[in-house]
Each structure stands twice: as structure tokens, then as C-alpha cells.
Amino acid sequence: AKSEGRNVYRFFEPGMDAMVRARRALETDLEAALPRREFELDFQPIMNIASSEIVGAEALMRWRSPIRGLVPPDDFIPVAEEIGLIVPLGEWALRKACTVAAGWPRGLRIAVNVSAVQIKSGTFARSVISALAFSGVPADRLELEITETVLMDESDTVLKTLRQLRNLGIRIALDDFGTGYSSLGYLRRFPVDKIKIDRSFIRDIDNRDTAAIVRTVIGLGAQLGITVTAEGVETEAQLEFLRKESCVEAQGYLIGVPSKATDIQRLLKASVAL
Numbered sequence: 707a708k709s710e711g712r713n714v715y716r717f718f719e720p721g722m723d724a725m726v727r728a729r730r731a732l733e734t735d736l737e738a739a740l741p742r743r744e745f746e747l748d749f750q751p752i753m754n755i756a757s758s759e760i761v762g763a764e765a766l767m768r769w770r771s772p773i774r775g776l777v778p779p780d781d782f783i784p785v786a787e788e789i790g791l792i793v794p795l796g797e798w799a800l801r802k803a804c805t806v807a808a809g810w811p812r813g814l815r816i817a818v819n820v821s822a823v824q825i826k827s828g829t830f831a832r833s834v835i836s837a838l839a840f841s842g843v844p845a846d847r848l849e850l851e852i853t854e855t856v857l858m859d860e861s862d863t864v865l866k867t868l869r870q871l872r873n874l875g876i877r878i879a880l881d882d883f884g885t886g887y888s889s890l891g892y893l894r895r896f897p898v899d900k901i902k903i904d905r906s907f908i909r910d911i912d913n914r915d916t917a918a919i920v921r922t923v924i925g926l927g928a929q930l931g932i933t934v935t936a937e938g939v940e941t942e943a944q945l946e947f948l949r950k951e952s953c954v955e956a957q958g959y960l961i962g963v964p965s966k967a968t969d970i971q972r973l974l975k976a977s978v979a980l
């Protein structure tokens with residue numbers, strides 16, 4: 707298991723020593739990065755397919771380290787989760803994302819990724835409410851993106867927290883849908899407003915079987931009254947397929963790449979003026 711990994715290979719494989727030291731250094735740099743304000747958020751637009759209108763954007767975290775350069779989230783979020791840094795870091799991201807979105811035209815939504823560790827921390831609902839109050843963003847403009855790992859938790863904490871947030875009007879999106887083990891079970895047990903079809907399915911949509919799966923997930927969403935968003939849309943052909951199948955929303959390089967707050971602000975204003 708992940709949590710015991712570090713110490714185990716240290717004892718049995720002396721050759722791994724360099725790896726352990728590198729990992730320690732990464733942890734130390736990460737801890738220091740938050741007070742040094744080295745984290746940034748980019749924003750990627752999300753489009754309603756039927757109307758071709760931008761309906762909001764997802765905040766994506768980056769670490770601009772003076773030593774390591776620009777570090778992608780997949781390289782540091784898992785470490786931040788293991789050392790508990792994700793709680794203050796996630797709080798920062800929520801606050802920052804909401805503050806940026808407060809300047810967007812009315813009605814546009816902000817989606818923020820949330821780690822399982824944050825939700826289990828027990829202080830999560832409070833920090834969401836505080837980010838909304840601080841920024842003045844109404845709850846119904848905030849979307850929280852969670853993955854199945856969040857829902858695998860057996861305790862009541864997760865369910866209670868999600869219900870509490872949803873009662874405030876916040877939307878819950880199930881991210882990377884289709885990549886986990888029992889997605890369908892979770893849809894029954896947890897309050898979910900949106901599912902985001904993982905981009906691995908969209909990339910492979912030329913494949914007959916993959917197309918059938920995507921079609922089925924879109925239909926499932928429609929039947930359950932859940933918004934379906936396709937991730938990783940890169941080509942017109944993919945968007946055409948999704949439009950034909952009545953998928954509600956699309957996100958991906960074709961619609962827009964993750965961009966700085968100022969650039970996304972311009973895009974959103976232009977899209978509303980259209």
C-alpha cells in the first residue's frame with residue numbers, strides 16, 4: 707500500500723536510497739511552495755454543445771517552482787495528498803478559483819477539483835462555505851469535481867458532507883467517469899449532478915465498442931437527469947459525434963486549452979456578448 711511504501715523499500719533495497727532522498731526533497735520543496743505563493747490556477751472553458759456557448763471553466767492547478775520549473779498536477783497532487791498538504795493547498799485553490807470567478811459574467815460556473823483527503827478532513831464543508839462568502843460567488847455557480855476514490859470511503863462523513871454542500875446549491879461532478887471499478891453503484895448511493903466521461907473514451911471514439919460505451923453513458927445521464935460532460939475533446943469529428951448523441955457539454959483543446967485567468971476572462975466576456 708502507498709502509505710507504507712516509503713519505509714518498506716528503504717529497508718530492503720539500499721539502492722533506492724537516492725529515490726527516498728529525492729522524494730524527501732520534493733516534500734520539503736512542496737511544503738515551502740505554499741507560503742512562497744508558487745502555485746497557480748489555469749482555467750479551461752466548458753461548452754454547452756447544443757448552444758455552442760461557454761457555460762463555465764475548470765480550475766487546474768500548476769506549481770511554478772523556481773528550481774523544478776513548471777510541475778504538472780499529476781506529479782505533485784499525489785504527494786501533497788500523502789503529506790496532508792492538500793488540505794491547505796485545496797483551500798487555497800477553492801478561494802482563488804472563486805475569487806477569479808467572481809469577476810466573470812453572471813451565470814458562468816467555476817469547477818474545482820477536490821481530493822478525497824480534503825473531503826475526509828472534516829473541515830471541508832466549512833472551507834467551501836468560507837470561500838463562497840469570501841468571494842461573493844453564489845453556491846449554484848460552484849461545481850466540485852470528485853473522483854470515485856472519494857466515494858469508496860465507507861464512513862458517513864463523505865455522504866454527509868456531499869449532502870450538506872448540495873443542499874446549499876453546490877453541484878457535484880463525478881470526474882474521470884468510466885475509469886474506476888463500480889461507477890454505477892456510486893450513482894445510486896451518492897448525490898451527483900454531473901458525470902465527466904474520461905478523455906480516454908473520447909480519444910478512442912472511432913472504435914465501435916468505445917462509441918457504444920460513450921453513447922450508453924450519455925443515455926444514462928439523460929435518464930438519470932445528470933449532466934454529461936465529455937472530456938478531452940480535440941477534434942471536430944469527436945464533437946460532431948457528441949452533438950449527434952446529444953451529449954450536454956464538452957471540454958478539451960478543441961474548445962479551449964487551460965489558460966491564465968486574464969485570458970479566460972476575455973474569452974468568457976466575448977462568449978456572453980455573442
Ligand code: C2E
Binds near residue numbers: 819964
Ligand atoms: P482532470 O481533472 O481530469 O483534468 C483534466 C486534465 O486533462 C487536465 O490536465 C487538462 O489540462 C487535460 N486536458 C484538457 N483537455 C484536454 C485535451 O483535449 N487533450 C488532452 N490530452 N488533455 C486535456 P492537468 O491540468 O495536467 O491536470 C491533471 C489532473 O490533476 C486533473 O485531471 C486533476 O485530477 C488533477 N488536478 C488538477 N488541479 C487540481 C486541483 O486543484 N486539486 C486536485 N485535487 N487535483 C487537481
Ligand code: CA
Binds near residue numbers: 764819851881
Ligand atoms: Ca477535473
Ligand code: CA
Binds near residue numbers: 882
Ligand atoms: Ca477528468
Ligand code: CA
Binds near residue numbers: 882
Ligand atoms: Ca484526471
